[in-house]
Amino acid sequence: MRIILTTLHSKFIHPSLALPYLASYCAQDDHELIIREFTVHEPKEVVLAALLAEAPEVIAFSVYLWNRSETLELVDLLATVQPELRIVLGGPEVSFDGDALLTAHPGVTALVRGEGELPIRALLQVWASNSEPQAVPRLIWRRGTEIIENPDGPFLADLDTIPSPFSDGRVDLTRGFVYYETSRGCPYRCSFCMSARDSSVRSFSMARIKADLGLLLAAQVPRIKFVDRTFNYDPVRARELLSFILQHNRSSHLHFEIGAHLIDEATIALLEGVPPDTFQFEIGVQSTLPATLQQIDRHVALDRLLANVRALRQRTRVNLHLDLIAGLPGETVADVLGSIDTVMDLQPHQLQIEPVKVLPGAPLRDDAARLGLRFDPNPPYTVVGSETIDFNGLEQLRQIGRLLDLTWNSDRLQGFLSRLATVQGSWSAALTALAADLHRQGAFRHPLSQTALFQAVAKHIEELPQQQQAVMREVLAYDYALCERVLTGGETDFFDTGLNATELDAVESAVGRKRQELSGQGVKLQHFAAIFYHLDQGKRQVRLFYYLTRSHQPRSIEVEILAV
Numbered sequence: 001m002r003i004i005l006t007t008l009h010s011k012f013i014h015p016s017l018a019l020p021y022l023a024s025y026c027a028q029d030d031h032e033l034i035i036r037e038f039t040v041h042e043p044k045e046v047v048l049a050a051l052l053a054e055a056p057e058v059i060a061f062s063v064y065l066w067n068r069s070e071t072l073e074l075v076d077l078l079a080t081v082q083p084e085l086r087i088v089l090g091g092p093e094v095s096f097d098g099d100a101l102l103t104a105h106p107g108v109t110a111l112v113r114g115e116g117e118l119p120i121r122a123l124l125q126v127w128a129s130n131s132e133p134q135a136v137p138r139l140i141w142r143r144g145t146e147i148i149e150n151p152d153g154p155f156l157a158d159l160d161t162i163p164s165p166f167s168d169g170r171v172d173l174t175r176g177f178v179y180y181e182t183s184r185g186c187p188y189r190c191s192f193c194m195s196a197r198d199s200s201v202r203s204f205s206m207a208r209i210k211a212d213l214g215l216l217l218a219a220q221v222p223r224i225k226f227v228d229r230t231f232n233y234d235p236v237r238a239r240e241l242l243s244f245i246l247q248h249n250r251s252s253h254l255h256f257e258i259g260a261h262l263i264d265e266a267t268i269a270l271l272e273g274v275p276p277d278t279f280q281f282e283i284g285v286q287s288t289l290p291a292t293l294q295q296i297d298r299h300v301a302l303d304r305l306l307a308n309v310r311a312l313r314q315r316t317r318v319n320l321h322l323d324l325i326a327g328l329p330g331e332t333v334a335d336v337l338g339s340i341d342t343v344m345d346l347q348p349h350q351l352q353i354e355p356v357k358v359l360p361g362a363p364l365r366d367d368a369a370r371l372g373l374r375f376d377p378n379p380p381y382t383v384v385g386s387e388t389i390d391f392n393g394l395e396q397l398r399q400i401g402r403l404l405d406l407t408w409n410s411d412r413l414q415g416f417l418s419r420l421a422t423v424q425g426s427w428s429a430a431l432t433a434l435a436a437d438l439h440r441q442g443a444f445r446h447p448l449s450q451t452a453l454f455q456a457v458a459k460h461i462e463e464l465p466q467q468q469q470a471v472m473r474e475v476l477a478y479d480y481a482l483c484e485r486v487l488t489g490g491e492t493d494f495f496d497t498g499l500n501a502t503e504l505d506a507v508e509s510a511v512g513r514k515r516q517e518l519s520g521q522g523v524k525l526q527h528f529a530a531i532f533y534h535l536d537q538g539k540r541q542v543r544l545f546y547y548l549t550r551s552h553q554p555r556s557i558e559v560e561i562l563a564v
């Protein structure tokens, strides 16, 4: 049979992992399997034409939170144009749907619940032999006007029975980004998460992981994102894999989702050897309130988690991305602000704050009515209110999340935000006031240039106590020169560039020395100098910013304080 495995990504760079795994598993039988990937932004007629041009007999869609509506529209259209086509849906977003979905979308021939390899392969075998799939587990299917729901069945016991899609050449390594998994399932049961339904963890064998991962590292794939739900669920196993990566990595950047409470001293010691810009850990803190963690069945040792994050920050160069969730049952705005204060004190590289999603299949969804959670009935099922937080409260927290994304999480204004937290008495007070001000200015409504963002933040300084304004203006200016290449004559009004003759001479000499130091290294040097009065105990200082550009490398910035 000729089968297309397809999905609609949110961005083209996101390559599918599910489709190559399915293709490698099903290719053990005699089928023609074609992977086609699109984005939700492409017109459906264009996707439709591309799919039909392949003359498929079956099209299987992988359905996620971000593509449900677009996929179902496309399915309706496909079935109208070519009614005899067999259309299969699978993926996390439809795994908890029932026969109602097939009733609402008559073009859908079958729906697979849960992990796809076993049922899809069995379904294709049955169709290839012109039989009916009544024995295929985890399948809802159509026979004429009848919709039949088959019983549940096990998942693959041995993940190694899936031939490697990496050595098969089914994964496109040219996009600069690859998803990779070493295990499936999670031992935890956080009630907001779909993985809570399956607390067993299955791992590929160590030999198989090292073979696949070795291939990706040798190919120098720029970014490898591990999709394991908790990569370090077994600390000894995780340490062996991290050692392997450190030994074989040549230039890849690797992203892991980890449980910070599970990290031990031996792992932190190992991670001290991670080079800069190589590892990123995504760590779900979610809340720092023990009562909330209890309520959502998230049984982690919070003190150990926070202590380990602190140790990772102080002793390693691993980039730390922390997550908090707003709108969890029982939490007020003040509770979430308290969590923000605790987490920002750890100085993560990024802090993401998002309202909880009440996902189909997650235990929280079953309890939503009892807990008084109200949520968007359509994807992404975001909470819009609870008994302890209303929509405006959630909006306030969402704005703080947006502010952090535009500033702290993008390596901008970090000095300014830290100083503002001191002035306002806490991180949460600083972020709340600044986010409200930027919201009033309309700064969250449209994409802003970097300069426009700094200008909007500069307006907020006028709201601060008079005696703080001068120093805050300088901190802002300093941050600006650290992320924007400022050139003399093109500077904004953030800066005092009134250097006297002695200071100008000192700048000229310093730049001359720098040019000599860099000579022959193929570096383009640009510079900018300004006067600062408040950054070092009221001393007038000239700070000289060097902007260094090397081919094929991001621009780097160095700062020299001139003793004049």
Ligand code: SF4
Binding pocket: 186, 187, 188, 189, 190, 193, 194, 195, 196, 229, 230, 284
């Ligand atoms: S939130 Fe993370 S730790 Fe909790 S069940 Fe889901 S995957 Fe596991």
